[in-house]
Amino acid sequence: MKGFAAFLKKEIREMIRTRKLMILLLVFLAFGILNPLTALLMPKLLQSAEIPGMTVGEITVTALDAWTQFAKNMPTAMIVFLISVSGIYTAEYTKGTLIPLLTKGLSRSAAVLAKCTVMLAAWSAGFWLSFLVTWFYSGWYWDNSAVREILFAAFCRWLFGVLMIACTVFFSSFAASAAQVILGTGSVYIAMTLIGMYDKANSYLPVHLCDSLPLYTGAAQPSGYAAAAAVTALLSAVQILAALPLTNRRQL
Amino acid sequence: MNVLEVIEVRKHFGSKQVLDGVSFSVPENCVFGFIGRNGAGKTTTMRAVLGLLQIDGGEITVCGERVRYGCTPKSGNIGFLPDVPEFYGYMNAREYLMLCGEITGIGRQALNARCEELLRLVGLNGETHRIKGYSRGMKQRLGIAQALINRPKLLICDEPTSALDPVGRKDILDIIRAAKEQTSVVFSTHILSDVERICSRVAFLEGGKTAFSGSIEEIRAMKRDPALELTLPRPADLDRVRAAFPQSEISDGRLVFPKASDRDCADLMAFLAAQEIPVLRLERHEADLEDLFLEVIGK
Secondary structure, eight states, X not given: OHHHHHHHHXXXXXXXXXXXXXXXXXXHHHHHHHHHHHHHHHHHHHHHXXXXXXXXXXXXXXXXXXXXXXXXXXXXXXHHXXXXXXXXXXXXXXXXXXHHHHTTTOOHHHHHHHHHHHHHHHHHHHHHHHHHHHHHHHHHHSOXXXXXXXXXXXXXXXXXXXXXXXXXXXXXXXXXXXXXXXXXXXXXXXXXXXXXXXXXXXXXXXXXXXXXXXXXXXXXOGGGGHHHHHHHHHXXXXXXXXXXXXXXXXXX | OEEEEEEEEEEEETTEEEEXXXXXXXXXXXXXXXXXOTTSSHHHHHHHHTTXXXXXXXXXXXXXXXXXXXXXXXXXXXXXXOSSOOOOTTSBHHHHHHHHHHHHTOOHHHHHHHHXXXXXXXXXXXOOSBGXXXXXXXXXXXXXXXXXXXXXXXXXXXXXXXXXXXXXXXXXXXXXXXXXXXXXXXXXXXXXXXXXXXXXXXXXXXXXXXXXXXXXXXXXXHOXXXXXXXXOSSHHHHHHHHHXXXXXXXXXXXXXXXXXXXXXXXXXXXXXXXXXXXXXXXXXXXXXXXXXXXXXXXX
């Protein structure tokens, strides 16, 4: 436990000193501002654009538009986040920075879990910052109560991000480079999307959690996402747990 | 009691048998020189001792505790200095030592004092810059400090002087010599003058095996007869002496006896005196570690 605490402190210091945390928070903040801003400016942009043969009538913007933007922009923010943390393990293994600490009695599991904790904390901080900014401006300009299940839809998106972090932890236990980790994580996403083409499987798949619009409009109920959420949580836990023995066996 | 016992350790990478029965032991408070050519398997052996490498056979014990793959032996408290130590560039030396100390579970007050003591020992006590700006020598010194943080019973240094300039080398050797008071040191190298300077025991690694292991005294005792060199003022005398001692050779205007026993030496001096041959210089070369090393590896 003392090894985990010391290593966690080191990871937090690394996030701050390398300015990674600041950059990530700025990215999430920017997306948070962009969501209502895009919704706000889009009609004006469309109206000002003179496209021959097309007339733009009166467009009414609601909070739903801002949250639709949130749902559209979050995958991009998540990709930026995953790329920025993809080398968090492999850089330590290839540079050999972990070896002096391991020979002092730090367990590999403590190192894996400390890094995982920091990634989850950074993802949560960034994601919910973006959510709060969107929520604040959306409420400021329009009425958030017109949109249903905002919090649950956001929770689903956040949970999907947790799964992607678990993928990063899992692939890092045997991958040789950050590129391989990204490739592995990306493959999981693509595989899930392909399987999701079968309607029967879709409601159990983690990618179903990214389908926020039906929740916003009331076309779908949170109960319809329970199975996907349970599968996502289970897969995340399994991947993180599987990474521990794999990292222990890894030749450093 | 031996701090480290390596018994018949074997390891292969693909088709290459890197270690093929390496055995040696390191007693307490000893600087142990682990000598071998580049690629002889020194680093592989050291990583196996640290539990960082799975061995195919044999046994390694540190302070009586058997080393298992994936677990660094705890009871022995091993300090390790890699050949090219890499640290977190965004920390300074004190912060890095504090991290190491916290991992080993040293209390806050004791850790502060220990960091101060070690930074002074390695000459980094006034250094407040971040590690990313350190020279190789500074990193090597910090490497020793971190390895000693928990007062280990065994300090393993993997070629600590190979990439350093003469001043850096001397600094590191002085620090290792000072560390000997607290710990046993295993020190791998192919720089034999470093070994002669600080080691009390050595092992030669060749062909994946321990070709020789013992104390410096034992090495001296088993050394072949030293070479003898005779320089004469009159070149004509060289042939007379050469005729009397056929085992000698003429090289660069000197007479060289590649292997000369004490008896040979006495006979030569008696001959020179009897023939009244004037002598400019008569010199006996003690065979050094390098000679022995070359003999061991068959060169």
